[in-house]
Amino acid sequence: MNFELKSIGLEGAATEKCDALIVLVSQDFKAGKDDLSALLVQTLKSGDFETKAGKSLSLYRPAQASATRVVLVGVGSGSARDVRGALMSAVASVKSSALKKLVVCFAAPAREDAVRAVVTAVADTTYTYTTTKSKPEGRVLTKVLVTTTNASEVKNTFDRAVGIVVGAELTKEWANRPANHATPTLLAEAAQALAELPKISCEVLGPKEVAKLGMGSFMAVAQGSDQPLRFIILKYTGAAKTQAPTVLVGKGITFDCGGISIKPAAEMDEMKFDMSGAASVLGVFRSLAALKPAINVIGLIPACENMVNGRAVKPGDVVTSMSGQTIEILNTDAEGRLVLCDALTYAERFKPAAVVDIATLTGACVIALGGVRSGLFASQEALGTALFAAGESAQDGCWRMPLDEDYAEGLKTNFADVANLGGRAGGAIAAAKFLQRFTDKFPWAHLDIAGTAWKSGSAKGATGRPVGLLVEYLMTLAPAK
Numbered sequence: 001m002n003f004e005l006k007s008i009g010l011e012g013a014a015t016e017k018c019d020a021l022i023v024l025v026s027q028d029f030k031a032g033k034d035d036l037s038a039l040l041v042q043t044l045k046s047g048d049f050e051t052k053a054g055k056s057l058s059l060y061r062p063a064q065a066s067a068t069r070v071v072l073v074g075v076g077s078g079s080a081r082d083v084r085g086a087l088m089s090a091v092a093s094v095k096s097s098a099l100k101k102l103v104v105c106f107a108a109p110a111r112e113d114a115v116r117a118v119v120t121a122v123a124d125t126t127y128t129y130t131t132t133k134s135k136p137e138g139r140v141l142t143k144v145l146v147t148t149t150n151a152s153e154v155k156n157t158f159d160r161a162v163g164i165v166v167g168a169e170l171t172k173e174w175a176n177r178p179a180n181h182a183t184p185t186l187l188a189e190a191a192q193a194l195a196e197l198p199k200i201s202c203e204v205l206g207p208k209e210v211a212k213l214g215m216g217s218f219m220a221v222a223q224g225s226d227q228p229l230r231f232i233i234l235k236y237t238g239a240a241k242t243q244a245p246t247v248l249v250g251k252g253i254t255f256d257c258g259g260i261s262i263k264p265a266a267e268m269d270e271m272k273f274d275m276s277g278a279a280s281v282l283g284v285f286r287s288l289a290a291l292k293p294a295i296n297v298i299g300l301i302p303a304c305e306n307m308v309n310g311r312a313v314k315p316g317d318v319v320t321s322m323s324g325q326t327i328e329i330l331n332t333d334a335e336g337r338l339v340l341c342d343a344l345t346y347a348e349r350f351k352p353a354a355v356v357d358i359a360t361l362t363g364a365c366v367i368a369l370g371g372v373r374s375g376l377f378a379s380q381e382a383l384g385t386a387l388f389a390a391g392e393s394a395q396d397g398c399w400r401m402p403l404d405e406d407y408a409e410g411l412k413t414n415f416a417d418v419a420n421l422g423g424r425a426g427g428a429i430a431a432a433k434f435l436q437r438f439t440d441k442f443p444w445a446h447l448d449i450a451g452t453a454w455k456s457g458s459a460k461g462a463t464g465r466p467v468g469l470l471v472e473y474l475m476t477l478a479p480a481k
C-alpha cells in the first residue's frame, strides 16, 4: 500500500480518478468556487449532511467528482479522535473488492494530529491477515492519496506516520501468526530477514550460547518445550559507533500455556500473542529502516515457548539468573519476567543511554488500564516523561505507574534472593519491581502491553502497538535536521 500527500483542495481532489473519495468536513469548512464545494454547501443547507463527527452522506458517481464513490464525512472539530472514528466507518462503508485507489481529502486545512489519524485509520481498517488461509483474500487497496491545502505544514508528520505503519504491519503479522507458524526459530528468521535492510544487522544465539552466558532464568522457562530457544540481537546503526544506543527488549514467548502452573482452557489460544513485545521490536526496526534516523538502536528478544514436559521447571525450583541473583519460581506462569531479566542483564554490555522493555507481562495491567493505554514504568523521570509524550503524539498512549519500594515486599522469599511472584494485588507493579532489580546499570523503562497489543472478540487480532510510541520516542533522539 502506497501513501502519498498532495497539496490540493477540494477542487483538485475532485479531479482525481479513484474508487472512492472521502471528504473530511470539519466545522471550519469554507466553501470555494468549485463544484464539489457547491455540492457540499447544498447538502449542509438541506440538512442531509452535517459537519458533526459521525455524520456522513454517500454518493455514487456524482457529476462534481471523478471518483466512483464519494463519501462526505463530518469530523466536527477536526481532532484526531473525531477524524479517526469518522474515517474508520467511512472506509468500512467503501471497502470492497473494488477499492484499489482511495483519496482522503481534507475540506479545511488539516491538523497534524488529524493527518496522522488518517494514515493509521486507513491502515488499520484495511489490514487483513492472510498467512494461514488457504485462499488468501488480502488487501486490495494499493494507493492512498491524502490531500490538504497545507500539505507542506503536515508533511513531516505524514512521512513519520507512514514509516510507523510499515513497522506496525510487520508487528501485526508476526503477533497474529499462530504459535506453530511463529516458533522461536521462525521469529529469529524474521529478524534475520530484517538484516537485509540498510544499517541493520542481526545475530541469533541458540541454547548452547545462552547456556554459556549463564542465562539460567531464561533457560528455565525454555526447558519445558521441545522448541529450542533463540536469543535475537538486532542492531540499527544510524549514527557513529561511539554514540550510546537505546536498547529495546521484547518479550518473545511464542506460546504461553502457563507451564506447570497451567492456564485455564478458555481463550488460551490468545497466548500466541505473548510475543507481541518481540513483534513490536521487529516492527520498530522495520520503521527505522524506512525513516533512517541518525541514532543507534539495539533490539534484544529472548524467544521461547512456556510449555509443560517432563523437564519443565516446577513451582519452588530455584534458578540462577545471568546477573547472579537466584530466583525462586513460585508460579511458572510468571515467565515473562524470567526471560526478560536475563535479557536486561545482557543489555549492560552495550552501555546503553536507556533500556526500554516491552512485554505482554500481566493480566493485572489489563484490569488496571484496559485496552486503551499501555502501562509505563520508568526508573528515571526524564525517560518516563519522554515516553509518555511520545505516546501522546503517536496516538499510542501509555500511563505512568508507580515503582515504590513497598510494592516489592511480596517478592521476598526464604529460599532465594527473590521470588518471581508478589501478591495478586498490584500485580503489574510487582512484576515491574521484579524487573527493576536487573536494571541498576542504566536508565530503564518498562511498557506492559498486555491490554493494548491485541484485541479479543470478533475483532480478534494484533494492534501493532506500541510501535508508534517507540518510533516516536526514538525519533526525538535524532539530532534535528
Ligand code: BES
Residues within 6 Å of the ligand: 256, 274, 331, 333, 334, 335, 336, 360, 361, 362, 363, 364, 366, 421, 422, 427, 450, 451
Ligand atoms: N502472558 C501473561 C500475561 C497476560 C495475561 C497477558 C492475560 C495478556 C492477557 C503472563 O505470562 C502471565 O501469565 N502473567 C500472570 C502472572 C501471575 C502468575 C503473577 C498473570 O498475569 O496472571
Ligand code: MN
Residues within 6 Å of the ligand: 256, 258, 306, 332, 333, 334, 335, 336
Ligand atoms: Mn504466563
Ligand code: ZN
Residues within 6 Å of the ligand: 253, 256, 274, 333, 335, 336, 360, 361
Ligand atoms: Zn506470558
